[in-house]
Amino acid sequence: MAYGEHNYAVSVQWTGNRGSGTSGYREYGRDHVISAGTKPAIAGSSDAAFLGDASRWNPEDLLVASASACHKLWYLHLCADAGVVVLEYLDNAEGTMLDSKEQGRFSQIVLRPHVVILAGGNVELAEHLHHTAHEKCYIANSVNFPILCEPVITTKA
Structure with missing residues (x-):
């Protein structure tokens, strides 16, 4: 692992x-494109509640996805190091925003990962490693809410 400062440019x-810029609150679209280098572009907008396009990713979706993905990546790393063989991982995460x-x-x-480990694996350790993953998660360590x-x-054979 490379320690030190890491920078991310998007x-x-x-x-x-729509032809008249931001001449009025309802006169412009919220659509945008997120890009970073040669990665696939992400079609973004605001949440439909804020006049956005519900078919596009919004910042709130991306924040919840970032927290979920960061936790998962740390969890898989820790499981690999601990000898816990993960076969499947699905998180149905939900975020609550107050407006x-x-x-x-x-x-x-709230992250709700459903993890399938190889039969015979240490279920208690697999559960505990979620706590450790949370402690290490860069996103969780960067936000001001739980x-x-x-x-x-x-388990599965």
Whole structure:
């Protein structure tokens, strides 16, 4: 693992100008394209509740996805190091955002990973490693709201 400073550069290009720019709150689209180097572009918008396109990713979706993916990556790393063989991993994560006229903020994200490990594996250790993954997760360590984890561990031959 490479320790030290890591930098991440992305571009967000607004594509929602309908011909009159931001001449009025309802006059412009919220669509944008997120890109980073040669990676596939992500079609983004705001949440439909904020006049966005529900078929595109919104920042709130991406925040929940980032927390879930970061936790999963740390968890798989820790399991590999500990000899816990993970066969399947599916997280149905949910974030809760509170919105008011003054400001909006996330109040929590709940991760609900369903992990299948190889039969005969240490289920207790597999469950405990979620706690360690949470402690190491870069996203969880960077936000000012709780990220909870409610794992389910099952086995399969």
